[in-house]
Amino acid sequence: MSVKAPLPHDTAGLHVAGSARYIDDIPVPANCLHLAFGLSNEARGVITGADLSAVRAAPGVITVLKATDLPHENDVSAAAHDEPLLAQGEVFYHGQPIFLVVATSHLAARKAARLANITISKRPAIITIDEALSANSRFEGEALVWNNGDAETALNTAPRNVEGSIEIGGQEHFYLESQAALAQPQENGDMLINSSTQHPTEIQHKVAEALGKPMHSVRVESRRMGGGFGGKESQGNALAVACAVAASQTGQPCKMRYDRDDDMVITGKRHDFRINYRAGFTKDGKILGVEFVHYARCGWAADLSLPVADRAMLHADNAYYVPAMRIESHRLKTNTTSATAYRGFGGPQGMLGMERVMDHIAHELKLDPAELRQRNFYASQKDTGPKQRTHYNQKVTDFELHEMLERLTDTAQYAARKKAVSDWNANNDILKKGLAFSPLKFGISFTLSHLNQAGALVHIYQDGSVHLNHGGTEMGQGLNQKIAQVAASEFGLPMERIRITATDTAKVPNTSATAASSGSDLNGMAVKNACNKLKKRIIRILSNHWETTQSDVIFTDGMVQIGHHSMSFDAAARLAYESRVSLSATGFYRTPKLSWDRLKGRGRPFYYFAYGAAITEVVIDTLTGENRILRTDILHDAGTSLNPALDIGQVEGAYVQGAGWLTMEELVWDTSGRLQTHAPSTYKIPTCADRPDVFNVALWPGENRENTIYRSKAVGEPPFMLGISAFLALSDAIAACGEIYPALDAPATPERILKAVNRVRLG
Amino acid sequence: MQYLTPSTFSDAIKLATDASGTSRFLAGGTDVLVQMRADIFTPDLLIDLKKIAGVGDITREADGGWTIGVAVPGAVLREHSDLGREWPGLVEAVDLIGSTQVQGRATMVGNLCNASPAADAVPAMIAAGAEVSVQGPNGKRRVPVEDIPTGPGQTSLAQGELVTAVHIPPRGTHAGDAYQRFIPRTEMDIAVVGCAINLRLDGDIITEARVALGAVAPTALLVDDAANAIIGTSLDDAALDALSAAATAACNPIDDKRGTIKFRKHIAGVMARRVALQAYERATAQAGEKA
Secondary structure, eight states, X not given: XXXXXXXXXXXXXXXXXXXXXXXXXXXXOTTOEEEEEEEOSSSSEEEEEEEOHHHHXXXXXXXXXXXXXXXXXXXXXXXXXOOOSSOOSEEOSTTOEEEEEEESSHHXXXXXXXXXXXXXXXXXXXXXXXXXXXXXXBSSSSOEEEEESOHHHHHHHOSEEEEEEEEEXXXXXXXXXXXXXXXXXXXXXXXXXXXXXXXXXXXXXXXXXHHTOOGGGEEEEEOOOSOOTTTTSSTTHHHHHHHXXXXXXXXXXXXXXXXXXXXXXXXXXXXXXEEEEEEEEOTTOXXXXXEEEEEEEEESSOTTHHHHHHHHHHTTTTXXXXXXXXXXXXXXXXXSOOOOOOTTTTHHHHHHHHHHHHHHHHHHHTOOHHHHHHHHBOOOTTOOSOOOBOTTSOBOOOOOHHHHHHHHHXXXXXXXXXXXXXXXXXXXXXXXXXXXXXXXXXXXXXXXXXXXXXXXXXXXXXXXXXXXXXXXXXXXXXXXXXXXXXXHHHHTOOGGGEEEOOEETTTSOSOOOSOTTOHHHHHXXXXXXXXXXXXXXXXXXXXXXHTOOSXXXXXXXXXXXXXTEEEEHHHHHHHHHHTTOOOEEEEXXXXXXXXXXXTTTEEEOOSEEEEEEEXXXXXXXXXXXXXXXXXXXXXXXXXXXXXXXXXXXXXXXXXXXXXXXXXXXXXXXXXXXXXXXXXXXXXXXXXXXXXXXXXXXXXXXXXXXXXXXXXXXXXXXXXXXXXXXXXXXXHHHHHTTXXXXXXXXXXXXXXXXXXXXXXXXXX | OEEEOOSSHHHHHHHHHHOSSOEEEESSOTTHHHHHHTTSOOOSEEEEOTTSTTTTOXXXXXXXXXXXXXXXXXXXXXXXXXXXXHOHXXXXXXXXXXXXXXXXXXXXXXXXXXXXXXXXXXXXXXXXXXXXXXEETTEEEEEEGGGSEXXXXXXXXXXXXXXXXXXXXXXXXXXXXXXXXXXXXXXXXXXXXXXXXXXXXXXXXXXXXXXXXXXXXXXXXXXXXXXXXXXXXXXXXXXXXXHHHHHHHHOOOOOBXXXXXXXXXXXXXXXXHHHHHHHXXXXXXXXXXXX
């Protein structure tokens, strides 16, 4: 069977050869126009004048559009209708698009955009979490509070307590292909959009609104993205809408791509958080109650901030049973770029809050941090007692981490290395080592339950070759290959008989974003559903043909077998065609068992949990703060992996990205709200050389207890959070410099590590 | 934009001098071409120097020194059989610039004339005592490397002048150099602090030293106080402390997103100490080889 086989990414060869087409590679008609935005250079203010005459007069400029020139909706928000494509009267962040230049070349458009004379009367900008709190600037009116049990009493009566606070930085997506879109006018005012997007249906929806057309007039195609990471869930709307409006007005194709600096200044990033915590526990480290206060900096528009902040709350327990928990979540509105989806969607921040609590307690009690964690784990799925419930009342029935921890501490030689690190630190003053374990439990499903649906379209041609389409998008993760493996397995065909083409709203409508790690879960099942319909039709034909019953039919090795009879799949397809049977079918899937009340914080938002565990060893230079990851061991639960090669690739990449978030990637805004780190010269993502020197990644050999596609588990986001082990290992190395708790903030840049070392050394 | 490939430096200078609009010299192109692509600057005239005889050569001079052509890329420097043995600090500094791909193009002279305070090659060239030949409408002159950059993006080269070669002095005996930099990750990054030291020994006593710092002032600095702190010593703890203090004192950095003033000054002190120990070790090893 093709599923479970470690096949390479279906277009890996094209990526390497440079022949895989991204938006900017699509051949366009010679009259194609190019767009650039003119941006606000203030974080907040009222536009008092906009003299665009020099822009209009610049070489190559065809037209310039302002908000008042837009024919219909001026909105590119995901849902809240609070994000104008072009600023209308007021600006709310530095880098907000104010006008749109349409020119004969990309360079001409960009050059012209700089010639505008925009006057903005400044208003006091709210940049930081503290400024937002003192101005009571927030979304949802007030903080969302979830209570489970009586946390206050638990804390007040607990034998021991810790409390503290952690700052958690945001993160730039840094997809290698920056945002891009292309609009080509069709007859009758229809529009064809090519977009680098995780969410073709939303692009279709927003373009239709902007053109004042029904959705059937807009077709969106997305072949692949050069990375998405959540940054192309809603952030591509502006480019696609701009292209569509300009194409509609000029009658010519229009293309737009952000240069890296523009992309970093304009688009949303991961939410930065501050998390305050108080925890009560027994003297052997059993947690009795925790109170968290989450402060999320959401930026100027709602975007996806509410579900992001919800997911942070949902992961505040990480992998631990907490008898009493109170979480207060503040969604703060600031004059910064609107924070958006990013791999983990708030989960990483919520989880880091809990891992910080664990780290703090272990330091306080001088307990082995892995041992402490295991004491607080949810009960094993093998445990026969009543199942424990999370702080939002979902039963934890599939908990794997006891067994995973046991296996990982063994293969990573945790105990021996813990001692070796301790011996090293006793004998070395300048270089200190740290070793840390972190587990993860991540809930799989969109928390907005209706998004948990997917469609597919499968054709069998009369030569027996199969063409299929599904609602998911390919962003490098290998979704198409996994889905093709599902179809190949269902039909018993070799992989080369299956072809998946670009995601297309004209083929599969009303899709959800490829997000929440759900791509293969949802679309795999939808494709399986379509394949089953077609198989039933073929079986009926063959049963009639051989005048036999429909029992024991096998699709395998390119053949269809019924009882003693056998025919090639290709011949069966031909027979079905000649028998006038439809060889095209749609498939559909909706995730079962979900029910969720987000305001109360009660229900079953997740179909199941994915698990993972990591042990990371680091070394720091206590005179400079420089640091290296020496070794990382990971055991990750992808259920019965659809494709172990792709899944291990996801785990490796996610870990490095997660470690980058918490170490070297630092976003800096100045006091007037200008992003200071808007290029790779100042914003540092990990390079190949920043991978762990020793990097052992294995998949946990267990199947999903829920009936997912071939019992696999989602893998896109969860392993990102294994990067937390790198942060904890740095904290462990710093702790070796003295007695007090390091209370390290993220990202742990060298400068921040050096400060923490000095703090700990002074005691 | 016009692109021309003169075959002599004199022709190149004449083209630049006669140009009516803006002009740029092109060697590796890792700055110029990127600036053009990113719409930072597009010259009216691009003068490619790579067709001029000798610009790709690394030549041993009669006195034992080296002359390096202006279009010799980092990758060629690194693979040279003798240069890196004699001047490991200099070659390692050039090798730190950019990625493998950039190394195939980027040149020492480009790094110098781009005049970034954070350039990696420049402190190493200064510590080595390197000079450059400069040619212009008014003739030729030879200039110490430390006199070329005058500020971020600014050089002392006059209109129409260009650097035509780099001269590295004879290595001699009992000598060694080293360059290290601080960056927040492990590769492909811009120095927050860079330090190069070149020194010579008589027995275990330092008789000559040059200490240069990068990224801590508007230009790379030649720090005499730091050199004097170790000359006449065997690089004992007192000398290292004095060196470290002198390096920290010489810094005049900016406070920015890459590092605060306090952090950069501290790191300069730590780096100077480590680089001195490495250069000293290399000088000791070289002395052993010659003996």
